[in-house]
Amino acid sequence: xxxxxxxxxxxxxxxxxxxxxxxxxxxxxxxxxxxxxxxxxxxxxxxxxxxxxxxxxxxxxxxxxxxxxxxxxxxxxxxxxxxxxxxxxxxxxxxxxxxxxxxxxxxxxxxxxxxxxxxxxxxxxxxxxxxxxxxxxxxxxxxxxxxxxxxxxxxxxxxxxxxxxxxxxxxxxxxxxxxxxxxxxxxxxxxxxxxxxxxxxxxxxxxxxxxxxxxxxxxxxxxxxxxxxxxxxxxxxxxxxxxxxxxxxxxxxxxxxxxxxxxxxxxxxxxxxxxxxxxxxxxxxxxxxxxxxxxxxxxxxxxxxxxxxxxxxxxxxxxxxxxxxxxxxxxxxxxxxxxxxxxxxxxxxxxxxxxxxxxxxxxxxxxxxxxxxxxxxxxxxxxxxxxxxxxxxxxxxxxxxxxxxxxxxxxxxxxxxxxxxxxxxxxxxxxxxxxxxxxx
Amino acid sequence: xxxxxxxxxxxxxxxxxxxxxxxxxxxxxxxxxxxxxxxxxxxxxxxxxxxxxxxxxxxxxxxxxxxxxxxxxxxxxxxxxxxxxxxxxxxxxxxxxxxxxxxxxxxxxxxxxxxxxxxxxxxxxxxxxxxxxxxxxxxxxxxxxxxxxxxxxxxxxxxxxxxxxxxxxxxxxxxxxxxxxxxxxxxxxxxxxxxxxxxxxxxxxxxxxxxxxxxxxxxxxxxxxxxxxxxxxxxxxxxxxxxxxxxxxxxxxxxxxxxxxxxxxxxxxxxxxxxxxxxxxxxxxxxxxxxxxxxxxxxxxxxxxxxxxxxxxxxxxxxxxxxxxxxxxxxxxxxxxxxxxxxxxxxxxxxxxxxxxxxxxxxxxxxxxxxxxxxxxxxxxxxxxxxxxxxxxxxxxxxxxxxxxxxxxxxxxxxxxxxxxxxxxxxxxxxxxxxxxxxx
Numbered sequence: 102x103x104x105x106x107x108x109x110x111x112x113x114x115x116x117x118x119x120x121x122x123x124x125x126x127x128x129x130x131x132x133x134x135x136x137x138x139x140x141x142x143x144x145x146x147x148x149x150x151x152x153x154x155x156x157x158x159x160x161x162x163x164x165x166x167x168x169x170x171x172x173x174x175x176x177x178x179x180x181x182x183x184x185x186x187x188x189x190x191x192x193x194x195x196x197x198x199x200x201x202x203x204x205x206x207x208x209x210x211x212x213x214x215x216x217x218x219x220x221x222x223x224x225x226x227x228x229x230x231x232x233x234x235x236x237x238x239x240x241x242x243x244x245x246x247x248x249x250x251x252x253x254x255x256x257x258x259x260x261x262x263x264x265x266x267x268x269x270x271x272x273x274x275x276x277x278x279x280x281x282x283x284x285x286x287x288x289x290x291x292x293x294x295x296x297x298x299x300x301x302x303x304x305x306x307x308x309x310x311x312x313x314x315x316x317x318x319x320x321x322x323x324x325x326x327x328x329x330x331x332x333x334x335x336x337x338x339x340x341x342x343x344x345x346x347x348x349x350x351x352x353x354x355x356x357x358x359x360x361x362x363x364x365x366x367x368x369x370x371x372x373x374x375x376x377x378x379x380x381x382x383x384x385x386x387x388x389x390x391x392x393x394x395x396x397x398x399x400x401x402x403x404x405x406x407x408x409x410x411x412x413x414x415x416x417x418x419x420x421x422x423x424x425x426x427x428x429x430x431x432x433x434x435x436x437x438x439x440x441x442x443x444x445x446x447x448x449x450x451x452x453x454x455x456x457x458x459x460x461x462x463x464x465x466x467x468x469x470x471x472x473x474x475x476x477x478x479x480x481x482x483x484x485x486x487x488x489x490x491x492x493x494x495x496x497x498x499x500x501x502x503x504x505x506x507x508x509x510x511x512x513x514x515x516x517x518x519x520x521x522x523x524x525x526x527x528x529x530x531x532x533x534x535x536x537x538x539x540x541x
Numbered sequence: 542x543x544x545x546x547x548x549x550x551x552x553x554x555x556x557x558x559x560x561x562x563x564x565x566x567x568x569x570x571x572x573x574x575x576x577x578x579x580x581x582x583x584x585x586x587x588x589x590x591x592x593x594x595x596x597x598x599x600x601x602x603x604x605x606x607x608x609x610x611x612x613x614x615x616x617x618x619x620x621x622x623x624x625x626x627x628x629x630x631x632x633x634x635x636x637x638x639x640x641x642x643x644x645x646x647x648x649x650x651x652x653x654x655x656x657x658x659x660x661x662x663x664x665x666x667x668x669x670x671x672x673x674x675x676x677x678x679x680x681x682x683x684x685x686x687x688x689x690x691x692x693x694x695x696x697x698x699x700x701x702x703x704x705x706x707x708x709x710x711x712x713x714x715x716x717x718x719x720x721x722x723x724x725x726x727x728x729x730x731x732x733x734x735x736x737x738x739x740x741x742x743x744x745x746x747x748x749x750x751x752x753x754x755x756x757x758x759x760x761x762x763x764x765x766x767x768x769x770x771x772x773x774x775x776x777x778x779x780x781x782x783x784x785x786x787x788x789x790x791x792x793x794x795x796x797x798x799x800x801x802x803x804x805x806x807x808x809x810x811x812x813x814x815x816x817x818x819x820x821x822x823x824x825x826x827x828x829x830x831x832x833x834x835x836x837x838x839x840x841x842x843x844x845x846x847x848x849x850x851x852x853x854x855x856x857x858x859x860x861x862x863x864x865x866x867x868x869x870x871x872x873x874x875x876x877x878x879x880x881x882x883x884x885x886x887x888x889x890x891x892x893x894x895x896x897x898x899x900x901x902x903x904x905x906x907x908x909x910x911x912x913x914x915x916x917x918x919x920x921x922x923x924x925x926x927x928x929x930x931x932x933x934x935x936x937x938x939x940x941x942x943x944x945x946x947x948x949x950x951x952x953x954x955x956x957x958x959x960x961x962x963x964x965x966x967x968x969x970x971x972x973x974x975x976x977x978x979x980x981x
Binding site: 124125167387420455 | 567611616617663671784789820831836858892895904
C-alpha cells in the first residue's frame with residue numbers, strides 16, 4: 102500500500118524514503134532497536150530515561166533540542182517501549198535539513214554534551230512521570246503487577262518500561278554513557294523520511310549528515326542469553342493476585358502469555374480481542390455491560406511484542422457487583438468460544454474493522470503510528486518496510502476453526518494470571534485465594 | 542499553504558452543509574454540529590446535554606442499538622460523540638466507498654434516536670459510575686473544582702457529565718424534551734470532508750437529508766444564543782482537595798479568560814505560547830527543565846463562545862507544590878512587570894505558530910475540525926487565510942497589552958488536589974487568603 106525506497110548506508114543505517122506531496126510537510130522518524138528488554142535487573146527504566154536525555158542537546162548543538170525545531174514550526178516527540186525507542190519530527194518541507202542535522206548530531210555526538218546536571222534533572226522528570234502516569238493514577242500499577250507475574254524474573258519483559266523507582270534513583274551518568282555506546286549507533290537504527298520530498302534529494306541529505314557516523318559494536322544479547330531461548334512461552338501457572346489502590350470500583354484483569362508479534366497465533370489474538378470486546382455488539386460488552394449490567398466497562402487486547410506477547414481482558418465491576426461474577430461471565434464466554442468458535446459474521450465484522458484501520462492509519466505521514474513510523478516498524482520487526490500488505494493478509498485467512506483452537510490452546514485457566522484491583526481496605530473483594538502482588 | 546475552501550450549500554430541509562474535497566487515502570469524515578452543549582443544561586439539571594448525546598447511538602426508531610452498531614461495525618466506521626460547553630459534535634469516519642452508508646447511519650443517530658427507558662437507565666447508571674470513579678482521578682477532580690470556583694451560578698461552572706444528584710433525578714422524559722426543544726431545532730451544520738469531489742459530498746447529503754419538507758426540521762439561520770448570566774470574576778482564592786499520601790499535587794491556576802471572537806485573539810495565542818503553551822515556554826522550562834518538579838505543565842486559554850477559562854494545568858511532586866504555585870503566579874505577573882516578553886521569545890512563539898500552520902491540515906479529521914471551528918464561532922470563511930498575517934502582526938507591545946488585559950494574578954484561583962499536610966501552610970502564606978477545603 103505504501104511506495105518507498107530503502108537503502109542501507111555503509112555504516113549500517115537503514116534509510117527509507119516515502120514521497121507524498123499533498124501537504125508541504127515532511128516527517129523524520131528514527132528508530133533505535135533498543136528498549137527496556139535490553140536492560141538488566143536492578144537497572145530497569147534506563148532505556149526510557151535515556152530517551153529523555155536525547156532531547157537535552159548534543160556536541161554541536163548543546164542546548165535544548167526543542168527550541169530550534171519549534172522555531173522552525175516542527176512538532177516532535179519520542180517514546181520507548183520494551184522493544185524499541187523512536188524519535189520523530191514533523192517539519193515544514195523547508196526545514197528537513199535542520200531536522201536531519203539535529204538527529205545526526207545526537208546519534209553521533211551526544212556524549213560530549215551529556216553532563217551530570219542534565220542527567221540528574223531528567224532523572225527527576227522521569228520520577229515525576231512515573232508518579233503522574235502510574236503511582237498517582239487509579240489502577241496505574243496494574244501493568245507492573247501483570248508483567249511481573251506473566252514473565253519470570255530473568256525474562257526481559259518481567260519489568261515495565263518506566264522501570265522501578267529504586268533503579269531509576271540508582272542510575273548513574275556512567276550507565277547512560279555505556280547505554281549510548283552499546284545501542285545508539287547507525288547499525289542499530291532505521292531512519293524513515295516521509296512526505297513532501299524528492300527521494301534522491303532526501304537520500305543525498307541523509308548521506309551528507311549520517312554517513313560519517315561510525316558503525317558501532319554488535320548489540321549485546323538480550324538478558325545476557327541468546328534471544329531464541331526467550332521465544333518459548335513462559336507458562337506461569339494459575340496465579341491469583343490482588344492490589345489495594347485508591348479506586349472506587351474493583352477491576353479484574355485476566356492475562357495470558359501469547360505468541361510474539363507476527364508469529365502464528367498473534368493475528369488470531371487480535372481478532373479474538375475484537376470479537377470479545379470491540380464495540381457494543383461484542384460478546385463481553387453485550388453480556389457484562391449491556392444485558393447483565395454488572396460491569397461499567399470491558400476491554401481486551403493482544404499486546405504484540407518482539408519476544409513474546411500477552412493477551413489481557415479487563416473489566417470493572419458496576420456498583421453493587423463483585424469481581425467473581427464478572428470472572429464467571431468471562432470464563433463462560435471463553436469456554437463457549439473454545440467449543441464453537443466465533444461465527445462467520447463476527448469474523449467478517451472484525452476483518453472489516455481491521456481493513457478500515459489499516460487505511461485510517463495511512464492518513465498522516467508523521468508522528469506515532471503515521472506512515473514513517475509504520476515503515477520503520479515493519480523494517481525493524483519484519484525486516485521489510487513493505488510488510489504492510491502481508492501484515493493485512495495475516496488476518497484474511499482466519500476462520501472459525503482456527504480461532505476455536507487458539508482459544509482452547511491459549512486462553513485456558515491454566516497459565517492464566519488473574520489480578521484484582523480493589524479499593525483500599527477491601528481486600529475481601531478480590532477473587533478469593535488471591536495473594537498480594539508485590540509492586541513498588 | 543491555504544486552508545482548503547469549503548463549498549457551502551443549504552438543503553431544502555434547512556440543513557447547511559459545508560463540504561471539502563481533500564486528497565489522500567480513501568477516507569471520509571462527516572461531522573454533525575449542533576450549537577447545544579453543556580452550557581445549555583437547565584440550571585437544575587447539569588449533565589442533561591451530555592446524557593442526551595450519549596443516548597443518540599443507543600438505537601433509532603428503525604434500528605435497535607445493537608443493530609445500529611452492527612451496521613456501523615460492518616463498514617468499519619468510527620463514531621465519536623463529543624459534548625463541549627457550546628456545542629455537540631457527532632463525527633463518523635468511513636472509507637470513501639461507504640460514505641453514503643455512513644451518512645444514512647448518521648441520520649439514524651442524530652435525527653431519529655429511540656430513547657428507550659431501558660437504554661436511558663443503563664446510560665445514566667454508567668455515567669453515575671463514571672462520576673464516582675472520577676473522584677479518584679486527580680485531574681478530573683481539579684477540573685471540576687476549578688470550573689465551580691471560576692463560574693459560580695454560570696452555565697460554564699460544571700463539567701459536561703454533571704453531578705450525581707442531578708443525574709439521579711433525570712428521567713427519559715427530560716431527555717426527550719431536551720432533544721426536541723433544545724437540540725433538534727438548533728441551527729445545525731453538517732461538515733463533510735474526504736477524498737470525494739465537493740459536489741459528490743453535497744449530493745450525498747442532499748440524498749440523505751434533502752427529502753424532508755422545507756424548513757421542517759432544521760433552522761436556517763441566525764445565532765440566537767443569549768449571553769448567559771453575567772460573569773462574576775471571583776476574587777483570588779486557594780482551594781485544597783486533600784489526598785493524604787498522594788505523591789503529587791494536581792494544579793489548576795488561573796481565572797476567567799476570553800471568548801474566541803475578541804479582536805486581539807492572536808496576541809492572546811502568542812502570549813500563551815510564551816507563558817505555557819509549548820514545550821519551551823517559560824513555565825515548562827523552569828518547572829520541568831530546570832527544577833525537575835514535573836513531567837510537564839502547560840497553560841491554555843479555552844476560547845469559547847463566551848469567556849472560557851484561562852488555566853495553568855499540571856501535576857508536580859508534592860514537596861514542590863508551594864514553590865511551583867509561586868512560580869506560576871510570578872510568571873503570570875512578570876509580563877507587565879520585571880519580565881516583559883523578549884524579542885527572541887516573541888520570534889520563537891510566532892514562528893512556531895506560523896511555520897507550524899500547514900501541519901494542522903493534513904488529515905480529513907484535522908480539516909473537518911477546522912471547519913467546525915469556523916461554524917462554531919461564526920467566523921468568516923477566510924479566517925484561516927488571516928492566521929499567518931495576524932500572528933506576524935503581533936509585536937511586543939501587543940503581547941504586553943494582552944497580558945495587562947487578560948492575565949490577572951490578583952484574582953488567581955488556585956486549586957490543588959494533593960496531600961495537604963505538605964503544602965497547606967505554605968499556600969496560606971501566598972497572600973491569596975486562607976485555603977478553603979472541599980471534598981473530592
